[in-house]
Amino acid sequence: MDTTFPDLRRYGGADAFLRACKPRAILDMLTGKWSTLVMGALLDGPRRFNELRRILDGITQKMLSQTLRALERDGLVRRTVYPTIPPRVDYELTELGRSAGGLLAAIAEWSAEHADEVFAARRAYDERAAEPVQPI
């Protein structure tokens, strides 16, 4: 056994650290620019395409459909088409999607809760960096 490699059993068996490994690929997908937000918007129940577009401030229609397709492909989101006129398409989390979505929501919640703390740290850091070397 390679004893030079640190023991990292706590992080999903450390597989997530190895690129080109499955867990890492999934982690990359989940932490993609929009996936977290899209899944968050679906936590309360099914949503239609343009409804999601309104909720997700700043997302383009291209990125929304791209993200939704990726999530559907991975079994996290189910897409239901009602062949009415005009057409209606619902997106909702699958069981698998809900289990991941809960975790992602926790991150979003953390972000909201600790926003001020983080921004304070940021200001402090920037002020320190602005100071010159330390005059005598």
Added chain:
Amino acid sequence: MDTTFPDLRRYGGADAFLRACKPRAILDMLTGKWSTLVMGALLDGPRRFNELRRILDGITQKMLSQTLRALERDGLVRRTVYPTIPPRVDYELTELGRSAGGLLAAIAEWSAEHADEVFAARRAYDERAAEPVQPI
């Protein structure tokens, strides 16, 4: 009040959906390409720069230092310099960093646990897409 806007109180007060809002900025940072992995690698305790580089398969020195600086700036990571020769620099999670790191680790764990499920869904989706319209 704008009643056309859906009720989304479950997602950090929904602030995370608004771009240019603090929680959203933090969420973007946390879900950045490397932040999750870097914080994960620090969960077990302090690590040195090149140690992290070895753990984080595929990261370049530039991205590692960039990510670490961003995390330090946001008060999630503490950087300690020991003025020895050769120099030694330790990175470790702050209290704030540990609280976020735990949540990120949960995501990584989820990725490892459900990797097979997700990849199976992916294969199924790709096969369905490959089929032509449906011959009689």
Added chain:
DNA sequence: CGGAATCCTTCAGGATACTG
């Protein structure tokens, strides 16, 4: 050892227009 600086490439993602 632990970086900073530079150059260079690629591709994520935005804008726009069109369609069933």
Added chain:
DNA sequence: CAGTATCCTGAAGGATTCCG
């Protein structure tokens, strides 16, 4: 309404070199 199809740009990120 719910998307596709292009085109195009900026910035993320890789490779390389140099430094205290």
